[in-house]
C-alpha cells in the first residue's frame with residue numbers, strides 16, 4: 001500500500017478506474033482534475049478527512065488494488081486532523097470566505113440574468129455590464145488578487161493544488177472577455193453560454209477553496225504567518241476604493257431582490 005501512497009493519482013486511476021469512483025463518493029474530484037500529478041498521500045493530506053473516514057477510504061482503495069488480499073492500512077500521522085463536520089478558519093482565511101458570500105450571491109443570480117437576457121435594449125445591456133463590472137472589480141481585482149498576490153506567495157506555486165486554482169482564475173477571466181465580446185455584438189447566445197460557464201466554474205471553485213484549499217493552507221501556515229497575512233489583507237482592503245466596494249454590494253442586493261434569490265442558493 002505504501003507504494004501506492006507515493007504514486008500520482010492519475011496513474012492509479014488509469015490502472016484502477018474504480019479508485020476514481022470511490023474518491024468521487026468522498027467528494028474528492030481527482031477524475032475531472034486536469035493536473036492529476038498529486039500523490040495519493042498528498043490527496044489524503046490536502047483533503048484531511050476525519051481519521052476513521054480516511055482509513056475506510058484507504059481500505060476500500062486497497063481492496064480494489066489488491067482484491068481478496070488482507071492489506072495493512074498505514075496510519076498517516078498528521079497534526080491538526082479535522083474532526084467530522086468541523087470547518088474553522090483563521091481570521092485572514094475567514095475574510096476570504098466572507099468575500100465569497102457576496103460572489104456566491106451574484107453567481108446564484110446568473111441563471112435568472114440569463115433567463116431575462118436582452119442585449120438589444122439599453123436596460124438589458126446595463127444588467128450585463130454591471131454584472132461584468134462586479135466580477136472584474138470585486139471577484140477578480142479585489143478578491144482573486146488578494147489570493148494570487150498575497151496568500152499564494154506563501155506556498156510553492158508549482159503545487160498541483162495551486163495550479164488548479166490559477167487555471168480556474170484564468171478560465172473565469174476568459175469567460176468574462178467572451179461575455180463582453182458577446183455584448184459588443186449583441187450576441188445573446190454567446191453571452192448566455194459564457195455567463196453559465198462562469199456560474200458553473202465559480203460554484204465549484206468557491207467550494208474547492210472553502211472546503212479544501214483554505215483549510216489546507218491554514219494547517220500549513222505558522223501563527224506568525226497567519227498574523228502577517230491578516231495585516232497584509234487589511235492593508236489591501238485599506239487601499240481599495242470603498243465607494244466601488246459599496247456599489248458592488250448594492251448591485252448584488254438589488255439583484256437578490258429583483259430575482260428573489262433564496263438564502264439556500266448561497267449556502
Ligand SMILES: [Fe+2]
Pocket residue numbers: 144147165169205209
Ligand atoms: Fe480563487
Ligand SMILES: [Fe+2]
Pocket residue numbers: 096100143144147206209
Ligand atoms: Fe476565492
